[in-house]
Amino acid sequence: MIGVFDSGIGGLTVVRSLMEHLPGYDIVYFGDTARTPYGTKSPETVVGYALENIDFLLNKGSAIIVMACNTASSVVAESAVDQFDVPIFEVITPAVELTVKHSKHLRIGVIGTRATVNSGIYEKKIKALSPGAKVYSTACPLLVPLVEEGWVKKPETTMIIKKYLHPLKVRQVDTLILGCTHYPLLKDKIQRKIGKKVDVVDSSTAVAKKVKAFLDTHAEVDKQLVKKGVFRLFVSDVTDQFEKTARMTLKRNVELEHVKT
Amino acid sequence: MIGVFDSGIGGLTVVRSLMEHLPGYDIVYFGDTARTPYGTKSPETVVGYALENIDFLLNKGSAIIVMACNTASSVVAESAVDQFDVPIFEVITPAVELTVKHSKHLRIGVIGTRATVNSGIYEKKIKALSPGAKVYSTACPLLVPLVEEGWVKKPETTMIIKKYLHPLKVRQVDTLILGCTHYPLLKDKIQRKIGKKVDVVDSSTAVAKKVKAFLDTHAEVDKQLVKKGVFRLFVSDVTDQFEKTARMTLKRNVELEHVKT
Numbered sequence: 057m058i059g060v061f062d063s064g065i066g067g068l069t070v071v072r073s074l075m076e077h078l079p080g081y082d083i084v085y086f087g088d089t090a091r092t093p094y095g096t097k098s099p100e101t102v103v104g105y106a107l108e109n110i111d112f113l114l115n116k117g118s119a120i121i122v123m124a125c126n127t128a129s130s131v132v133a134e135s136a137v138d139q140f141d142v143p144i145f146e147v148i149t150p151a152v153e154l155t156v157k158h159s160k161h162l163r164i165g166v167i168g169t170r171a172t173v174n175s176g177i178y179e180k181k182i183k184a185l186s187p188g189a190k191v192y193s194t195a196c197p198l199l200v201p202l203v204e205e206g207w208v209k210k211p212e213t214t215m216i217i218k219k220y221l222h223p224l225k226v227r228q229v230d231t232l233i234l235g236c237t238h239y240p241l242l243k244d245k246i247q248r249k250i251g252k253k254v255d256v257v258d259s260s261t262a263v264a265k266k267v268k269a270f271l272d273t274h275a276e277v278d279k280q281l282v283k284k285g286v287f288r289l290f291v292s293d294v295t296d297q298f299e300k301t302a303r304m305t306l307k308r309n310v311e312l313e314h315v316k317t
Numbered sequence: 318m319i320g321v322f323d324s325g326i327g328g329l330t331v332v333r334s335l336m337e338h339l340p341g342y343d344i345v346y347f348g349d350t351a352r353t354p355y356g357t358k359s360p361e362t363v364v365g366y367a368l369e370n371i372d373f374l375l376n377k378g379s380a381i382i383v384m385a386c387n388t389a390s391s392v393v394a395e396s397a398v399d400q401f402d403v404p405i406f407e408v409i410t411p412a413v414e415l416t417v418k419h420s421k422h423l424r425i426g427v428i429g430t431r432a433t434v435n436s437g438i439y440e441k442k443i444k445a446l447s448p449g450a451k452v453y454s455t456a457c458p459l460l461v462p463l464v465e466e467g468w469v470k471k472p473e474t475t476m477i478i479k480k481y482l483h484p485l486k487v488r489q490v491d492t493l494i495l496g497c498t499h500y501p502l503l504k505d506k507i508q509r510k511i512g513k514k515v516d517v518v519d520s521s522t523a524v525a526k527k528v529k530a531f532l533d534t535h536a537e538v539d540k541q542l543v544k545k546g547v548f549r550l551f552v553s554d555v556t557d558q559f560e561k562t563a564r565m566t567l568k569r570n571v572e573l574e575h576v577k578t
Contacts, residue, residue, distance in 0.1 A: 090362050091352050096465070101351050101554045170558070201462040204357070212480070215473050293362045297431070 057082040057282060058267070059118025061109040064092035065204060065298060066237035067124030068305040070147065071287075073264035074122070075306075078271070082286040084116045090292035090317050093200050095169020095236065099131040102171060106132045110140060112315070116288070118142065119280040120271075122263060126168050126236045130175035143270065143277060150262035151233050152181045158255060159231040162189040165224035165250070168235030170195040178235055192227045196220040196236075203238040206301060208245075217242065218249050231255045241305065292317040318343040318543060319528070320379025322370040325353035326465060326559060327498035328385030329566040331408065332548075334525035335383070336567075339532070343547040345377045351553035351578050354461050356430020356497065360392040363432060367393045371401060373576070377549070379403065380541040381532075383524060387429050387497045391436035404531065404538060411523035412494050413442045419516060420492040423450040426485035426511070429496030431456040439496060453488045457481040457497075464499045467562060475506055482510050492516045502566065553578040 058074060060067055064087050071085055086109055088094075094102045106128040113121055121144045123129045129146035137144045155164055166178040173195040182189050198216055207213050224232065232250050234240060240258045247256050271278040290313045291298060302310045319335060321328055325348050332346055347370055349355075355363045367389040374382055382405045384390045390407035398405045416425055427439040434456040443450050459477055468474050485493065493511050495501060501519045508517050532539040551574045552559060563571045 090358060096556065096558065097351060097554045098556050197466055198459075198462055198468070201459055205458055207459070212473055212476050215476070219473070293358045295357065295359050297357065 057084045057116065057118050057286070059084050059086070059113030059116065059121040060124045061086040061088065061106075061113060061121075061128075062125040062237055063087070063094035063127065064089050065301050065305065066200070068302055069237050069240040069260040070122060070124035070263060072306055073260045074267065077264040077268045080283040080285045082282040082284055084113060084118060084288045085290065086112055086315070087289070087291045087298065088317065089295065089298055093169070094125060094127040095171050095200060096197060097171065099171065099175070102127055102131050103136065107136065108317070110144065112290075114140070114142065116290075120267070120277060121145070122267060123147065124237050124260070124263070126259065127171045130172045130177040145263060145267055147237065147259045147263045148177055148181060148235070150266040151235070151257050151259035152178065152185065154262045155231050155233055155257050156182060156185045156189070159189070161230045162186055163227065163229045163231070164189055164191050165227070165229035165232040166191060166193040166235045167196045167220065167224070167232065167239065168193070169200065170197050172235050178233060190227075192224055192229060194220055194223055199242060200236065200238050203241050204297070204301065206297075206304075208241055213242070214245055214249070217245050221246070221249050225250060229254060231257060233257045234259060288313060290315045318345045318377065318379050318547070320345050320347075320374030320377065320382040321385045322347040322349065322367075322374060322382075323386040323498055324348070324355035324388065325350050326562050326566065327461070329563055330498050330501040330521040331383060331385035331524060333567055334521045335528065338525040338529045341544040341546045343543040343545055345374060345379060345549045346551065347373055347576070348550070348552045348559065349578065350556065350559055354430070355386060355388040356432050356461060357458060358432065360432065360436070363388055363392050364397065368397065369578070371405065373551075375401070375403065377551075381528070381538060382406070383528060384408065385498050385521070385524070387520065388432045391433045391438040406524060406528055408498065408520040408524045409438055409442060409496070411527040412496070412518050412520035413439065413446065415523045416492050416494055416518050417443060417446045417450070420450070422491045423447055424488065424490045424492070425450055425452050426488070426490035426493040427452060427454040427496050428457045428481065428485070428493065428500065429454070430461065431458050433496050439494060451488075453485055453490060455481055455484055460503060461497065461499050464502050465558070465562065467558075467565075469502055469506075474503070475510070478503065478506050479510050482507070486511060490515060492518060494518045495520060549574060551576045
């Protein structure tokens with residue numbers, strides 16, 4: 057199976073993209089809802105949680121893993137990932153590659169959780185590919201609870217987005233990276249507030265394309281993946297709210313399986 | 318020592334009240350910041366966390382414990398608390414007793430996290446004391462992240478409070494219980510939006526008074542408590558944000574001690 061994890065609901069936007077780009081592939085998802093959110097916690101704590109989640113997905117038979125969480129992707133070192141036997145994808149590099157390829161003026165905005173922004177990882181990766189790029193980052197910690205509450209269409213959410221995006225608008229960015237897997241659920245509002253001319257890059261789509269490209273060229277991994285269209289959804293805490301938002305995100309019925317952390 | 322725990326920062330409003338009403342008493346606090354928040358999680362998960370936290374505080378030498386978290390107080394059964402050897406206080410009963418005593422028309426509003434409101438505990442406890450009371454409850458899940466972000470004075474917070482309080486205003490409540498230990502930090506805004514005539518009851522103050530009254534009449538417990546003014550602050554995750562808000566809440570310097578959950 058393809059194993060995917062996130063602190064909670066956000067990673068389901070990655071699942072949605074994987075289902076679009078790799079229809080029929082079996083997917084197992086783990087949402088760490090008993091310890092969510094990750095974005096306000098320290099790197100050490102998040103690394104510990106992420107490694108536990110990877111172990112869990114391996115035990116469930118994953119032959120490839122996607123860390124569908126920008127916070128985890130920012131703080132888990134490549135060396136930590138390399139110790140595992142299966143390919144492990146993070147969500148940052150694919151978005152960065154896409155951005156650097158398409159940005160006209162290389163004036164790039166990044167929004168994410170406080171942990172992601174504090175890690176400085178987007179700036180580091182963008183500058184490694186394109187040293188002259190200007191990168192402006194802003195932490196938007198309230199967007200995660202707003203999405204989890206289903207406040208996607210409320211005017212208060214619009215106001216908060218406007219406030220968060222203001223410094224990036226002033227800097228006249230030409231591309232904006234949604235550096236948190238929750239944010240695609242607010243994409244319309246974000247696009248409207250940052251302006252039509254700005255290219256909004258969604259890391260969920262970027263990573264799904266990257267995984268597809270990888271499987272196209274790695275038949276030995278691809279053949280290990282079952283393609284019966286099975287989707288299993290594990291969570292460390294079961295709440296009605298999660299089920300509701302999961303159904304809305306995936307536009308299909310879901311059945312939560314509870315696992316203790 | 319007096320042991321106090323909460324999912325994160327909110328319980329420090331209880332510590333502040335304890336320091337006012339019982340100056341000089343040693344206090345040990347545990348903020349479960351690695352798993353915060355509790356209010357959006359299921360009762361089973363919160364009960365498990367709460368019992369672990371009580372064990373931790375007992376190991377640190379607590380002779381009396383305050384669950385300074387409405388969510389934990391709502392879902393931990395009295396039978397679970399009775400198994401421990403020390404007196405354990407929850408924050409709900411003191412606020413309910415105060416409310417029923419002072420409310421003129423017994424039209425009572427309650428705001429809290431989703432878990433607290435779903436538990437129906439305030440309504441149950443109010444009606445046990447005063448069967449004719451009318452109780453109107455509203456979950457305000459976004460107020461916790463707004464406080465944790467330090468957005469206490471922002472206009473967006475005012476708008477969100479106004480929206481949450483609207484149904485209670487329509488019901489013409491004469492008393493409003495702040496059923497979450499985070500909310501005292503928003504008390505001014507809440508008082509302004511619900512109206513000057515409404516009595517706003519703060520569970521942090523209510524529980525501190527209750528603990529003081531208990532110690533005044535239970536010398537055998539009181540004599541076990543050291544009064545050297547020591548305050549120890551344990552957290553399961555260390556972040557700058559927590560330290561900042563803790564200093565602001567207690568108006569003194571704090572030193573975080575890290576403990577793994």
